[in-house]
Amino acid sequence: MDAAGNISWVITATALVLLMTPGVAFFYGGLVKAKSVISMMMMSFGAIGLIAVLWILYGFAMSAVDSPTQFAGNPFADFGLAESATEPGANVALLSVAYGATFAIITVALISGAIADRARFGPWLIYVGIFGTLGYFPIAAWVWGGGWIMNLGAWLFGEESGIAVIDFAGGTAVHINAGAAALALALVLGKRIGFQKGIQKPHNVPLTLLGAALLWFGWFGFNVGAVWVTEDMAGAGLIAINTLGAAAAGILGWILVEKLKNGKPTSIGAVSGLVAGLVAITPACANLTPGWSVLLGALSGVACALAVELKFRLGFDDSLDVVGLHLVGGLIGTVYLGFFATGQGVLVGGDLRLLAVQVIASAGVMVYAFVVSLLIGLLIEKTIGFRVNSDDEIAGVDQVVHGEAGYALVE
Template identity: 65%
Template sequence: MDTGSISWGITATALVLLMTPGVAFFYGGLVKATSVVSMMMLSIGALALVGVLWILVGASMSIVDSPGDFVGDPFADFALTSSAGGANANADLLGAAYGATFAIISVSLISGAIADRARFSSWMGFAGLWALVVYFPVAAWVWGGGWIQHLGEFLYGEHTAVEVIDYAGGTAVHINAGAAALALTLVLGKRHDFGRRSSRPHNVPLVLLGASLLWFGWIGFNAGAEWLNGLAGVGLIVTNTIGAASAAIIGWLLVERGKGGKPTAVGSASGAVSGLVAITPACADLTPGWSLLLGLLTGMVCSFAVEMKFRLGFDDTLDVVGIHLVGGLAGTLFLGFFATGTGLAFGGDIRQLVLQAIAGGAVLVYSFTLTWVIGVVIEKTVGFRLAAAQEAAGIDSHVHGESAYALDDGSPGTSSSAPIDTLES
């Protein structure tokens, strides 16, 4: 493989890895001032644990020998030993590293749904189990030769030109994580102060910083795999990624204004992320104009969707369901209508939409069910949720012994809680 492609593969891997700290900043700004460290540590913990698991067994589990296999053999290339000693070690190991960043951020995304009330140790146990029994198998289905990748052949014959489209993770990442987030919100229940007031972000600049890092890293997230294709489609993918996110901001802000509110910075950040989520599966299979439409519609739909938690009574703290599950479904189904060559708007038939719906629905049901089981087992055994008094006192000091905003009050060895109290008031 030429050095230019290898260089882009390294760059894209670094970009996607940066997205997990981006999630940490994005989520950290949205929570209470007394939960910032805890919130960020859920992402950093996922980065550490899932990164190790991916190298040990995840890379092997995400590749199957035949479409009928549920998951790959975890010991087929344990700790990537065979890859490291192979003739194509450079490309194989870089591919594994790139895949690791997807696994890491998929787990990290879920954490936003249970902010302000989850035990760190229990979260780490959940993160490891979810990666092993949910993410690694789903990655094999979608990208590793599994049944979703071959669904078109199963339904329409081996010579069909129609197949499930998920270029960068609408099903494997966003529907997967969003469905898991919904399940965990039901297992852990609502915060004691659940309501619109408790959902106000404590640090808007931190939210914007996180969203900016996510958008920056998303170029590698969507266009990174082009290092395997000689960068043939990188221009289209990058253009669509920028366009969809930009249009989604406009859609979100239009809804905010239409509901009688004001255009907000948090709404802009959330709109951008929703557009990025939606374009993820579709980035290589839409023309730029259709990407703009997808972004605009998704920004509007997700803006309405995040309000549903107050009407339906489930406490998705940081709107993982409203942005990632809904946005992932929007982008996945949109392809059934507007995918270049196979969508209904381009002379195609219903087959593309059927494939997209089956793939998205299957991942949603599988992830939700397994996540609910894992969450219930953890809650009933070691406990997943903090005690009410610990939630009220502040998770950061109780769980991590740190404060995001500890300022010296002049006394040796002490720190003042006044800045935190002020921020919370």
């Protein structure tokens, strides 16, 4: 679809989703130590720089396959978009490339929250490049580019069944992918010095709230953006109201848990619930009625608020709760469709077949992303080293790694 209005919308949506990665930088930056804020935010901006370039060079070519049995597309098929930029219809085709790039960028940037306060920037960029190539680009092909996840329902139940994995905007490709990769990387780098409950308080709560606001703002491009290819933007209204409702309910679910557990609802809890609701609605935004979306947001807010405590019980140091928010929220949203997807879920007139493919797709992405991230992280750690030394970690990594301070008082 190339109507002028649709083109205008996808350009806007691309800008909105790109803005989400600086939003992640603010969200994460406020949560870390004051002497690590530059390092934390630079990990997001570094991901923007490297992934955008790789996507243009070969990532987009890898994100679509000719056969569902292919692992990924040929990275040299349209290197540097030389053909896409000159063929008929390039104006519209390149918009799809740009929009897809923003998804690749934020997926990798999300992983950085798991290793806050202790990672070196150079090794992080090496990880970004390799995981983008072996992690995100192939998984995008599986989910949206004709790969095995797109064809799973037809393989298992026949094309006539009409059963297909539902992941409209990235429950598997973005959130489960990033969350599983983050868990692996947190295990590779190990725990922060003095790791325990309450190890540190957010150094700048307003910065985190600003980041959350930018994320919610940009998420309308994230979820509603893809409808630009449909006639008259079909489905935009449903997706927009579901994005609003699930996020709002996520806030309520999280702060309810905080009130019951600790007696006080916090602002950090509210915006964490907001993100939990947004993560959960991402795969489901086009396939739920608004009431079921509100319920999903509330459930994800409650579940993720409880899940972030797992790192203390299980002993892994996911600094900023990427696992508790994105892996858990992505799993909830993707599997929830098996029960409540309009006309297909088990509890709304369907049967177990959709639930089966949702679970298989989620598990496949989770296991693959975890293993790939673990191997890349171990390779980097055992060769050039990924983690800063103990003295630099205690002092804060900004001056050591970047030669800058987040807050400088000048006479």
